[in-house]
Amino acid sequence: MKIIEVEDLVKRYKELVALDHFSLSIESGEIFGLLGPNGSGKTTAINCLLQLLSFDNGNIKLFGEAMTPSRYDLKRRIGIVPQNIAVFSQLNVTENIDFFCSLYVPKKARRHELVEQAIEFVGLQDYRRFRPRKLSGGLIRRLNIACGIAHQPELIFLDEPTVAVDAQSRNSILEGIQRLNAQGSTIIYTSHYMEEVEQICTRVMIMDHGRALACGTTNELKGMVSVNERIEIELADGPGPAAASPHQQALELVRTLPHTATASLDHNILRISCSHGSHNLSEVLEALRGADIAYGRVYSEPPTLNDVFLEITGKGLRD
Amino acid sequence: MATTFIYTIKTLIREKTNLIWAVAFPLVLSTLFFSMFHNIDETYRLDPLPVLVVADDNYQQAKSFSTLVGALAAPDANDGQALLAPTFTSSAAEASESLQNGAYLGYITVDEQQQPHYFMDSRKTGGLDILPDTKQGIVLSILDRYSQDYQMIYKAASEHPQLFADPGFMDRLLDGQSFTTQVSATNNPPSSALRYYYAVLAFSCFQMMSFGIYAIRNLRTNASPMGARRCLGGQSLGRSMIPTLLASWVLSLACLLIGFLYIRFGFGVSFGGQEGACVAVIALGSLVATLLGALIGALPTSEGAKAGLMATLVCLLSVFSGLYGPGSQQLGDMVAKNLPALSLVNPIRQVADAFYSLYYYDSLGHFWLSLAILGIMAAVCAIGCLLCLRKQRYRSL
Numbered sequence: 001m002k003i004i005e006v007e008d009l010v011k012r013y014k015e016l017v018a019l020d021h022f023s024l025s026i027e028s029g030e031i032f033g034l035l036g037p038n039g040s041g042k043t044t045a046i047n048c049l050l051q052l053l054s055f056d057n058g059n060i061k062l063f064g065e066a067m068t069p070s071r072y073d074l075k076r077r078i079g080i081v082p083q084n085i086a087v088f089s090q091l092n093v094t095e096n097i098d099f100f101c102s103l104y105v106p107k108k109a110r111r112h113e114l115v116e117q118a119i120e121f122v123g124l125q126d127y128r129r130f131r132p133r134k135l136s137g138g139l140i141r142r143l144n145i146a147c148g149i150a151h152q153p154e155l156i157f158l159d160e161p162t163v164a165v166d167a168q169s170r171n172s173i174l175e176g177i178q179r180l181n182a183q184g185s186t187i188i189y190t191s192h193y194m195e196e197v198e199q200i201c202t203r204v205m206i207m208d209h210g211r212a213l214a215c216g217t218t219n220e221l222k223g224m225v226s227v228n229e230r231i232e233i234e235l236a237d238g239p240g241p242a243a244a245s246p247h248q249q250a251l252e253l254v255r256t257l258p259h260t261a262t263a264s265l266d267h268n269i270l271r272i273s274c275s276h277g278s279h280n281l282s283e284v285l286e287a288l289r290g291a292d293i294a295y296g297r298v299y300s301e302p303p304t305l306n307d308v309f310l311e312i313t314g315k316g317l318r319d
Numbered sequence: 320m321a322t323t324f325i326y327t328i329k330t331l332i333r334e335k336t337n338l339i340w341a342v343a344f345p346l347v348l349s350t351l352f353f354s355m356f357h358n359i360d361e362t363y364r365l366d367p368l369p370v371l372v373v374a375d376d377n378y379q380q381a382k383s384f385s386t387l388v389g390a391l392a393a394p395d396a397n398d399g400q401a402l403l404a405p406t407f408t409s410s411a412a413e414a415s416e417s418l419q420n421g422a423y424l425g426y427i428t429v430d431e432q433q434q435p436h437y438f439m440d441s442r443k444t445g446g447l448d449i450l451p452d453t454k455q456g457i458v459l460s461i462l463d464r465y466s467q468d469y470q471m472i473y474k475a476a477s478e479h480p481q482l483f484a485d486p487g488f489m490d491r492l493l494d495g496q497s498f499t500t501q502v503s504a505t506n507n508p509p510s511s512a513l514r515y516y517y518a519v520l521a522f523s524c525f526q527m528m529s530f531g532i533y534a535i536r537n538l539r540t541n542a543s544p545m546g547a548r549r550c551l552g553g554q555s556l557g558r559s560m561i562p563t564l565l566a567s568w569v570l571s572l573a574c575l576l577i578g579f580l581y582i583r584f585g586f587g588v589s590f591g592g593q594e595g596a597c598v599a600v601i602a603l604g605s606l607v608a609t610l611l612g613a614l615i616g617a618l619p620t621s622e623g624a625k626a627g628l629m630a631t632l633v634c635l636l637s638v639f640s641g642l643y644g645p646g647s648q649q650l651g652d653m654v655a656k657n658l659p660a661l662s663l664v665n666p667i668r669q670v671a672d673a674f675y676s677l678y679y680y681d682s683l684g685h686f687w688l689s690l691a692i693l694g695i696m697a698a699v700c701a702i703g704c705l706l707c708l709r710k711q712r713y714r715s716l
Binding site: 050052070072073075076078080082084085086087088090091095098099100102103104106108147151 | 323326333334540547549551552
């Protein structure tokens, strides 16, 4: 079942086109990653989806129904974890979660259960009576998440929930997101951390300049770009300057291989970027052995989502 | 809605800065005024006039005069205040000597014809000090009055002694000479300090606008991350706004009632015995303040601009309620007389006027008028706030 359907969404801020005929389709049960550089339109797209922002053109359907600002029945099925912490500094952990849960669940007894579950879910059992200013950055992020998911929504928007948290908290948050998904929630996840998205998302969309540039599983995305495997080989040192020749010979040799995209030599380190191919490392090593070129340590790294992202969106600095 | 109400109360109570201002401000300001004005009415009250009376043989024989002195030295049945504080001496020489110490206005002697004479201390007359002259004038008036009555009765007794056979003659003789009766044009005796306390309460009412602004900041989609998050909740704007503003108003009212009780019972400031009506004024005044704050909070401008607008409004409108002294009171009265529309749309003036009318007027006409105007203001602010907030989708956040 399609839980989100966006067609041809256009949003303009005067001359600036924030969303340029943006379309999106997300199935129930997915963890969908939305990636893009700063100002690419991710948050604008989410705010339009949630009807916080007006838009110039397009159709938005949530749960198969047209979304409007007054569709409180649909809003009750959605959870929001905003990037900016939005909790009451005057209320303690339990009160904050209870308040936001009360926006969706009127019955106190039911709410009490949900609040307890949310506290346990984010691991804030020992901080029930703490007010936010007494919590560390990671704990506040977890509280922010608990406030968004306490009512057990079917669809959860998480907008960079791991910003400025330590590795332990980040790991805890990511595991929590996967558990939420396992419990049946569909997740829309935005982040600048590629490894997070790669770790948890079932599908990823890369957007820039308000447009969807690529969408698919991480493997599908990796298949869309020219960069593939990266190989580093430490060539054996020869006897003095005369040894420069075998290193140069090795460089020339790998450049002739069919899947070599680029190759470079840094002292005795040979760096090779491969294009597509499934046996790049063995082909390279076989060629070196065939030419009787000695080598030491070998490193091989498959392409990352970061490589894909940079290739699609470019390496130029953004605001 | 009950949950929103309770948590709004909790957030407001725990927001120490707001609460301290809301509770402490009327207390501090009224204490300041009390320290400045609590003696102001005392200065208009006349203490018993210190005079020396030569209690020689003539005085002893002048029974009517000694009776008069005794009566004037006794506390008055109405206000418990004596008019004279006589000190008796045995001779005029002694009295004259005692006069030198400056503690007395003068001394009174009685001659053989039982006529009193008054010798003033010249140091207690003239100059720029008006009050000593007034006191001397009072003593002289008493003695003149006595002399006139004495002469009239003496003449009547000499020329028509048979008239005194009638037991009611003396009553009738003195009946036509009743003094001017003091009546009050107002329901209660005027007090120059009261306007300050009423103005403080009115000012404090509208300090509570900050609660309304704070409440709306957490409700409005484009005002804060909290506003955006709440907007995405499964509740309509009304279900969020009504308990939030209700909580803000209830807390404002509670803070103001503390101030009111402090002024009323701590300083004994009179509200004309209309304390119940005063609570109604405070309730309506704080409601207008909360809704006006909500309206300002809903305006599409920065938080700093809203705070500035609130401070400007409260300070400016308080000028016309008389908070800043006699000049401010005269200006407010002048505007009320010549440009009444400006006074009618000044909520702080209306709250102060409501207290004022409860104390001074013997009918509740002015009071109800002020309340009606405040009610209209509350409705206008509520509608304005709703119009500003009804937009749920924004061009930008």
